[in-house]
Amino acid sequence: MTAPELEVERLEAAYGASQVLFGVSLAVERGETLALMGRNGAGKSSTLKAIMGLLRPRAGRVMVRGREVTGLPPYRIARAGLGFVPEDRQVFPEHTVEENLEIAERAGVAGREWNARRAFEVLPLLAPLRKRLAGRLSGGEQQMLTIARSLMGNPAVMLLDEPSEGLAPLIVQQIAGLIRTLREMGTTIVLAEQNSRFCLAVATQVAVIDKGEIVWRGSVAQFRAEPEIQARYLQV
């Protein structure tokens, strides 16, 4: 059996003295879309940041395609095969759309499939904006740009932090469509989300996180069959 694309074992992390992750374990197989669900403050974003090396893990292991990357600087974790789409998007506001993509362009573990031309094919809404400064884009356009930007590194796994946050319903549908397209292309995705409808529309697997620990794991079908999980861990 080949190693999962991304495997996280008993990951612990803290902001200063306050611990936020208490042993998170996850595994994502090739081609799956895993939705990491949980309430605000449950540890979704922290999990993605700790995987990416932006929040230094205190204990535990992160493996990308069987290679351990725990504690490495973010650029080495990115080069091992992870693409990151941060929660607050973090486009480079004074660079154009095209330049945002150019900075991220590199041959990755998944080869050299992605370039700006291909990104504009998959995200046709961005194409006419290529010369525009990223800081002048709408929230939805910026979200598409950050997704396209992380594709430029040809990652094995994409980590998306709250991709639907703060966007109008119509835009959320477009982002959901984009994620499904990427999944159909064989991209492996981990999605941290509060919006359960969005998650169920795009994910194949679900992991529920609460107080820095994974409390439930299963397929989307299993998740739908257990409404009490939703009631206990997701509703406010």
Next chain:
Amino acid sequence: MELTELLECVTALSCVVTQVSAGLTIGMLLFLVASGLTLIFGVLGLVNFAHGSFYMVGAYLALAGYGATGSFVAATVLGALGVALLGLLCERLLLSRIYGADVLMQLLVCYAIVLILDDVVKIVWGADFLSMGVPDSLRKPPFVVAGGIVPYFYAILFLVTAAIAALLAWGMGRTKFGRTVRAAAVNPAMVSALGVNTTALYAIVFAIGAMLAGAAGALSAPIRSVVPGAGVSILIESFIVTVIGGMGSIGGALAASLIIGLTRSFGSIGFPLFVEGMMFVIMALVLLLRPSGLAGRRSP
């Protein structure tokens, strides 16, 4: 003050030509030093108090290179590349450990580098004033423009420094490397998460900044005396330039350098005893009217 002489000068075209050409050349040399300082601050967030020492070492290396080869081109290349290497060593061994530390820690470490380099220079070249003089191959009759005299070597210096400035602008604005550097100045964590080796990027940017100071030191060696501690006055002038231009802005540093260069050249006629003071007056005025400098966005 000799304000009447200044008035006579600005009303005579020949005097204006001479002073403007001198001012632009002084300004461009200052720009090379200040642009390195502002580049390092803008990208690494480090206030490099050792920058003047890099300028001084560039001048000494040029002197040694000129003595050994008799070629001013070789001397300048040696000064620039030697200081780039020196900068790389300082960054890797010392300064990379204090990124994000408070400014007092940065001051302390940089001041240590200043003291060490001053002593190294004294041990190798002695404590006396040395002078290189304008190289024989560049001793040619001056240009005469509208009755004003433009020394041949000054014209060469202006062209070389302008070419370096243009190369810098092209590199920062038109290449993938430059765009990545500008993105890293704004959001280094995101740039790293996209797979860019920011550790190497910082080291390269620091080496480029140091190289600019080294090149300026080498190019100035023929027209200034070369002496231990020569870095202090150019460091202060460079700080004035980066404050007037806006910390982190290369375009602002260019404008400010030319303003200071012209102030120096006209000031030497009109208020020779108050040239240094006038630079501070200009800085104070800019700070009053535009606290973040001519082109600055972030405060120092």
